Amino acid sequence: MRVRNAKLLFSELKLWTSGRSSWMNRLHDGVSRCGKASFSSCSPKVCVVGSGPAGFYTAQHLIKARQDAEVDILERLPVPFGLVRFGVAPDHPEVKNVINTFTQTAQHPRCSFYGNVNVGKDVSIGELQQAYHAVVLSYGAEGNRSMGVPGEDLPGVYSAKDFVGWYNGLPSCRELQPDLSCETAVILGQGNVALDVARVLLSPINILKNTDITQPALDSLAKSRIRRVLIVGRRGPVQVACTIKELREMVNLPGTTPEMVAADFQGVAEALKDLPRPRKRLTELMLKTALETPGEKEQERRSKASRVWGLRFFRSPIEVLSDPGHHKVAGIRLAVNRVEGSGEGARAVLTGKVEEVSCGLVISSIGYRSLPIDPLVPFDSHKAIIPNTVGRVHQAPGLYCSGWVKTGPTGVIATTMNNSFDTARSLVEDMDSGSLDVSSAKPGSQFITALLENRGVKPVTFSDWEKINSVEVRRGEVNGKPREKVLTVEEMLQLARA
Known part of the structure; x- marks a missing residue:
């Protein structure tokens, strides 16, 4: 069922979390299970969909530009970094050094990574819009x-x-x-x-x-x-x-x-x-x-x-x-x-x-070719992009896009960095001007994680990814390689939850 408004959202939240009164009390007190401020705080909450270069560069700029912004990055796979991991040629290790910068962003106290979350299937764009002040689509081009x-x-x-x-x-x-x-x-x-x-x-x-x-x-x-x-x-x-x-x-x-x-x-x-x-x-x-x-x-x-x-x-x-x-x-x-x-x-x-x-x-x-993610999101099927102006999605207030879904599959990582920074600047300008209302409290990840839990989806955190990473590096060392990648989602999840 697609949630249409905040009232329905909170009704569902109460229904789904009945019997969890201690957790709900802490939620209402403004503290989540991981000790971060909850949605009683009016800090701008932004959701970035996709953890490739576009997603991480967008998050990086937002965190630097707004000292009060909280950014959650959602990723379909249990592992982050998108085409840096899966697209860069194996004999180009120097290009993959950007992972170090992305890791710093993911470990920032105002940034959280949630892998194993398939937006459009596990959670809808409409639900994300109810939970966050802004949603940035940075999910790349997975079609041919x-x-x-x-x-x-x-x-x-x-x-x-x-x-x-x-x-x-x-x-x-x-x-x-x-x-x-x-x-x-x-x-x-x-x-x-x-x-x-x-x-x-x-x-x-x-x-x-x-x-x-x-x-x-x-x-x-x-x-x-x-x-x-x-x-x-x-x-x-x-x-x-x-x-x-x-x-x-x-x-x-x-x-x-x-x-x-x-x-x-x-x-x-x-x-x-x-x-x-x-x-x-x-x-x-x-x-x-x-x-x-x-x-x-x-x-x-x-x-x-x-x-x-x-x-x-x-x-x-x-x-x-x-x-x-x-x-x-x-x-x-x-x-x-x-x-x-x-x-x-x-x-x-x-x-x-x-x-x-x-x-x-x-x-x-x-x-490559981007694909539509949700009926709520405008999509130009001829150009295979989300129609936008400097990252602002046309006729969809609060929705933004960066990376290849914004421009088409062109350029190198530096190109993606610049266009992602442009999108982040547009978002910050809209916050500062008031055209994007960030004055009202939004629940952010706390509502989304509760919703996912009810649907049987367990997100992979960045510390969970680090477990996978350490196993890959250790397996690679045996053969004199930088890493030996885990090849199935099932094993990734098994290692993340070990």
């Missing part, structure tokens, strides 16, 4: 963009989101078990995630075994027969979506050699002078890799390589091809494009030509 071509449902076709989740230990991707017995893999898309996947597929095992990659993924990659990875984009080199760091890692990846098509770079050198500096440096590296004869030392390195990678431009998928028995992927048919326009605004136009590439693995890295 469809290629929309025949054959994309064949065994051997995976989204990059799921493939990355598999080797990073996302519980929902634990059973993926990709078949890596083929020689050639094709990755559709040329962003950083596509290059991460290519690098993981081709990296020497002695590099990966010292990372936090999951043991099942490491075992599969050790037996992989993939020797060639093509990274395909619909536009040209000047529009490639990756950054120079990721491209340089591919160029220097031990045991590999690049394989480019010189014709793809026709006219690119002449366009360099008009490019902004970051794009110019990236394009120069591609040109050097594709067209220049390498030095003696590099030639020797490449001659010893057993694996090949290459960027393929001006190509769009039109069909995934199957083997004769329609049991698995056998290849992909690509449309050959030309580009009209220039720079970021250039668009791919079909030429009518097609080509086929034999492969046994296709990974679609054409973007």
Whole structure:
């Protein structure tokens, strides 16, 4: 039953907590079970939905900007940190250092983490709005963009989101078990995630075994027969979506050699002078890799390589091809494009030509997609975002959003940090101006935890997560890894409650 107003909420609370008079007395006295001030205090109470970078950066800014604000972070999984844990490549440990900052935020006396709470299922947005002065939606983009071509449902076709989740230990991707017995893999898309996947597929095992990659993924990659990875984009080199760091890692990846098509770079050198500096440096590296004869030392390195990678431009998928028995992927048919326009605004136009590439693995890295969370929340299904102005959700007072659900799946962690700070500033401005009323008392987490208890949901606190963390680190030490991730929600909960 959806609760419609505060009166009904408190009626339900009394009904559900009958027989718990001592707890209720303490609640009315203004003290919760953990000793914090209760809803008799008029401090602004904010609920952040999602504990990835967007959620934590929003909470961090709110706590710093308002010395009286109390922030609760709700997370669907028992473990925090979202894509920092499940999206960042295992061989990029330096990117994961932001977890240290997030941990400081979670341990702040005015911040609380509640994992294992599925907003939209365990508790509704309407109920959160009754309990908090403001709700910030920062739950990211867990859906996949469809290629929309025949054959994309064949065994051997995976989204990059799921493939990355598999080797990073996302519980929902634990059973993926990709078949890596083929020689050639094709990755559709040329962003950083596509290059991460290519690098993981081709990296020497002695590099990966010292990372936090999951043991099942490491075992599969050790037996992989993939020797060639093509990274395909619909536009040209000047529009490639990756950054120079990721491209340089591919160029220097031990045991590999690049394989480019010189014709793809026709006219690119002449366009360099008009490019902004970051794009110019990236394009120069591609040109050097594709067209220049390498030095003696590099030639020797490449001659010893057993694996090949290459960027393929001006190509769009039109069909995934199957083997004769329609049991698995056998290849992909690509449309050959030309580009009209220039720079970021250039668009791919079909030429009518097609080509086929034999492969046994296709990974679609054409973007993540946010999903609607609750009928109460406006959602633009075309853009796959919550419509907003500087984080203020349209036609929904008290609702805000940050991160990819606000902007779409673009940028790096620093981009998310800035847009989350913007949302937090909007919220603080609304508190200060009075357009968001924080003068009346709200029950906050005390009502929500009571409601969840009645529904049989037991949240995981941050100290519970630290139990899981210590077990993962201890298991990793045995194999010389930073951690060995727990792969199932069931085991996470078991460890949290030990």
